[in-house]
Amino acid sequence: MRLLFLGDVVGRSGRNVVVDQLPALRERWKLDCVVINGENAAGGFGITEAICDDLLSAGADAVTLGNHSFDQREALVFIERQTRLIRPANYPPGTPGRGATVVEARNGARVLVVNAMGRLYIDPLDDPFSAVERELAACPLGEVCDAVLIDMHAEATSEKLAMAHFVDGRATLVVGTHTHVPTADHRILPGGTAYLSDAGMCGDYDSILGMAKEEPIRRFLQKTPGARMEPANGPGALAGIAVEVCDKTGHALDVAPIRLGPHLSEARPHFWE
Amino acid sequence: MRLLFLGDVVGRSGRNVVVDQLPALRERWKLDCVVINGENAAGGFGITEAICDDLLSAGADAVTLGNHSFDQREALVFIERQTRLIRPANYPPGTPGRGATVVEARNGARVLVVNAMGRLYIDPLDDPFSAVERELAACPLGEVCDAVLIDMHAEATSEKLAMAHFVDGRATLVVGTHTHVPTADHRILPGGTAYLSDAGMCGDYDSILGMAKEEPIRRFLQKTPGARMEPANGPGALAGIAVEVCDKTGHALDVAPIRLGPHLSEARPHFWE
Amino acid sequence: MRLLFLGDVVGRSGRNVVVDQLPALRERWKLDCVVINGENAAGGFGITEAICDDLLSAGADAVTLGNHSFDQREALVFIERQTRLIRPANYPPGTPGRGATVVEARNGARVLVVNAMGRLYIDPLDDPFSAVERELAACPLGEVCDAVLIDMHAEATSEKLAMAHFVDGRATLVVGTHTHVPTADHRILPGGTAYLSDAGMCGDYDSILGMAKEEPIRRFLQKTPGARMEPANGPGALAGIAVEVCDKTGHALDVAPIRLGPHLSEARPHFWE
Amino acid sequence: MRLLFLGDVVGRSGRNVVVDQLPALRERWKLDCVVINGENAAGGFGITEAICDDLLSAGADAVTLGNHSFDQREALVFIERQTRLIRPANYPPGTPGRGATVVEARNGARVLVVNAMGRLYIDPLDDPFSAVERELAACPLGEVCDAVLIDMHAEATSEKLAMAHFVDGRATLVVGTHTHVPTADHRILPGGTAYLSDAGMCGDYDSILGMAKEEPIRRFLQKTPGARMEPANGPGALAGIAVEVCDKTGHALDVAPIRLGPHLSEARPHFWE
Numbered sequence A, B, C, D: 001m002r003l004l005f006l007g008d009v010v011g012r013s014g015r016n017v018v019v020d021q022l023p024a025l026r027e028r029w030k031l032d033c034v035v036i037n038g039e040n041a042a043g044g045f046g047i048t049e050a051i052c053d054d055l056l057s058a059g060a061d062a063v064t065l066g067n068h069s070f071d072q073r074e075a076l077v078f079i080e081r082q083t084r085l086i087r088p089a090n091y092p093p094g095t096p097g098r099g100a101t102v103v104e105a106r107n108g109a110r111v112l113v114v115n116a117m118g119r120l121y122i123d124p125l126d127d128p129f130s131a132v133e134r135e136l137a138a139c140p141l142g143e144v145c146d147a148v149l150i151d152m153h154a155e156a157t158s159e160k161l162a163m164a165h166f167v168d169g170r171a172t173l174v175v176g177t178h179t180h181v182p183t184a185d186h187r188i189l190p191g192g193t194a195y196l197s198d199a200g201m202c203g204d205y206d207s208i209l210g211m212a213k214e215e216p217i218r219r220f221l222q223k224t225p226g227a228r229m230e231p232a233n234g235p236g237a238l239a240g241i242a243v244e245v246c247d248k249t250g251h252a253l254d255v256a257p258i259r260l261g262p263h264l265s266e267a268r269p270h271f272w273e
């Protein structure tokens, strides 16, 4: 089974590159399951229903979120009916939407997708480790589902690594999001879980995290309010991770980073090319 | 001119891999200048004089630090006489040591090495942007020196990227440290400055940021004090960045990540091999 | 019913003033129930069994904790048998000890004592609001118990005030701890809950939060490691809050701050004098 | 000489109570100098020129700010011509306005007013201690000026106390702002400097820090965006500190908290009544 995850889609540049390229990639690589983080898809802040639909139509089986989940207020409403859009599982009880979903991959496999948010240097939610534990217990790999993808939306590398080792063997992939910078530490952990500290973003890399450079730089130099933050609108690049999954165990057989587009050194999954 | 930077050396595993491999790499790649971040070289916390000497003897021309600069108290003393060891330039006036140094590369070039520390999600020091501005003004690229390397020790990717764009064209390389995870976003910015968000660490990657996994994982699950944090002691890997520098302008001509050793996908500078 | 709460006991100065003065105050004011925050009682960091016993012997009915709960490792053990020592209720499940206890006051009343920890600018634990909700549901005021005291250990005034309004009418007293500075905003909220943003500390006020001044000041000026933090050892003062409780409803009838000793303007409960 | 400081004015309730009561207090207590923190005067966020004029007309000699200095963008402009409005001195060089000003008190005395912002749990600016040191050096008490008032806008009590001890003897008053809760630790330090950790706010105390309660409470319970934060609009109270100043040394002779209005226990300077 072939699993693809793409990092935080930022603004129009990010949406365009996904919509333009994902259908062909899905075909070319015969992808069985695609998950995309969409927390910055709407102008850099949150996601709308129309944009979520675009990502799903482009080939995503599920869309994950993060600290920007509800920046667009309509997400509080449509997330209730859109079961393929999930927000961190460790939001307080009663938060609209859900923290995990099971999608059926093209090969018929059942894939549990979990979203969790770290607590270091980011809004304090409830314990992401026990939230993930709960989701795994409700739908264990190899019993109720055939693959488990965990999007660990977090700032601190320590927390992402800890999550990965915590679930090693019980998940197919733990991939970090939120920093918008792709890391180069993809590997398969001893228990069989693929890991990447951060998927990077889908968007214009001639930017500060996908946003036009001038205003964020200015805010570091001066400490006065300025212009609104706007997404950079140059051509976008795709970034994420590819996992070849064992159909029998749900563990990772092979893992490779994906980096396609301007400003990034190209990376492709040789095992699918 | 050939410039190599290696990320945070963590504990004995990190020191061993540097001492074992750097001399040969220096030879093989005909390196003109090597800089290493040593803030975690002594058991994960700070640096001692003996360890600093080991890194310099192994082939480093300068050693940089970070938020752990003075975890080993002796560094407060020997940093005053060891001019090739620098700590962040935005420490308060009066802090022992200096925030920048000029080293003579093997090819005779003068290389300004600057260390700065971010302020997001890390101890609040003075403005790193104006500190770097000051160091660049005192020793401008192409006038007083032939190359400029800036180690931006920071947690937030936004702050590292902002620093890079801030000095683009005025530095040869801006490389981030501190997260201990190598990123995959190496590039040359429009003005000629090479950039990598994080160099990664030199140490045992079967770990949480170079430390034995059990205790940091336990601290995320429980919130009680436990054992001391100890460096992981498996075989170490090297991580960093290679820059081919224009002798005339001091700008980057080529850039490549370095990843050599267990748990990392290998990366070498094809332009030197 | 007469309820007294004393803020964070810091070191020997804090313990001495409690042990010296509480027995007489208990007599003089005919106190029915006394609760003390003891998170800094052992040299400024945590609490030992011997010290906990001293505070209980001096007249405390219960002792609460905070972010320093387990700085003394022995507390992880003896808190299991010492049911009158409680730690924040929003520690993760499995943490030694408990987050609430019911004590029998001298007048025979049953007093629920709850400890919770905020999440702003302090270690991220689980949601303190739902933790308190749970404790109140398990032992509702006016049904299962006759009074409810909540020690909200937190940095941010917003979070303390929010907790107070959240439980207004369902608790007798919400009192903040942790900042070690007594506030002057004692009042009875519309629903009948007494409130004070911070009780202040019991300790030597010629200090920085109970610790000898030199080292903390130095750490603000320089950013280098220095001496250990040691408690200031001048004569201590008591700080806290007095509540006259309605025996029928468990609501507050009268509230007054307590400030007795050097460096503080004296405050006593006129309604008991 | 008689010095009065009032804490953060929040919204219309805060402005009204200042405008209504300050003129009479100024008369009654024969005040020589009045300083007010106005960072939340405009709807809770920042200050406008009209509002600044209102505070000055009501009897303020100077107005200080904090982390909300420039929430109203017009403040970036009019602060340049309004020399009696100051913002924290440790903003980066080039920030509009100034961090200190000298006002002439009614008795002819020259009063240096300094504003500084802490760095713990708040936006990271440059070192407030060296900024204050600079301002004191430029206008030393007893030489160039007759009194020095420092508004230390900070979250952490440790940082406020450290500042007070740092300048003890070199300032007339160090008063904290920002938490919007009046503290009860007013005292005169050994060197002669009056101190209060927080002045509290001028505004409606039936609120969360001056803002209508519902939305901030909801944000602690749920982690979803909601309504805008609006100031509470019930009757406001005044909070601050009164200092009787030695005309000869500029040190404090007497100090008392001021708390006048709903929800606060009344406090007046007995030495002026």
Ligand SMILES: [Fe+2]
Binding pocket: A008, A039, A040, A066, A177, A178, A179, A180
């Ligand atoms: Fe994002």
Ligand SMILES: [Fe+2]
Binding pocket: A039, A066, A067, A068, A153, A177, A178, A179
């Ligand atoms: Fe995010």
Ligand SMILES: [Fe+2]
Binding pocket: B008, B039, B040, B066, B177, B178, B179, B180
């Ligand atoms: Fe490090």
Ligand SMILES: [Fe+2]
Binding pocket: B039, B066, B067, B068, B153, B177, B178, B179
């Ligand atoms: Fe570091």
Ligand SMILES: [Fe+2]
Binding pocket: C008, C039, C040, C066, C177, C178, C179, C180
């Ligand atoms: Fe404490």
Ligand SMILES: [Fe+2]
Binding pocket: C039, C066, C067, C068, C153, C177, C178, C179
């Ligand atoms: Fe505390």
Ligand SMILES: [Fe+2]
Binding pocket: D008, D039, D040, D066, D177, D178, D179, D180
């Ligand atoms: Fe304020």
Ligand SMILES: [Fe+2]
Binding pocket: D039, D066, D067, D068, D153, D177, D178, D179
């Ligand atoms: Fe403020």
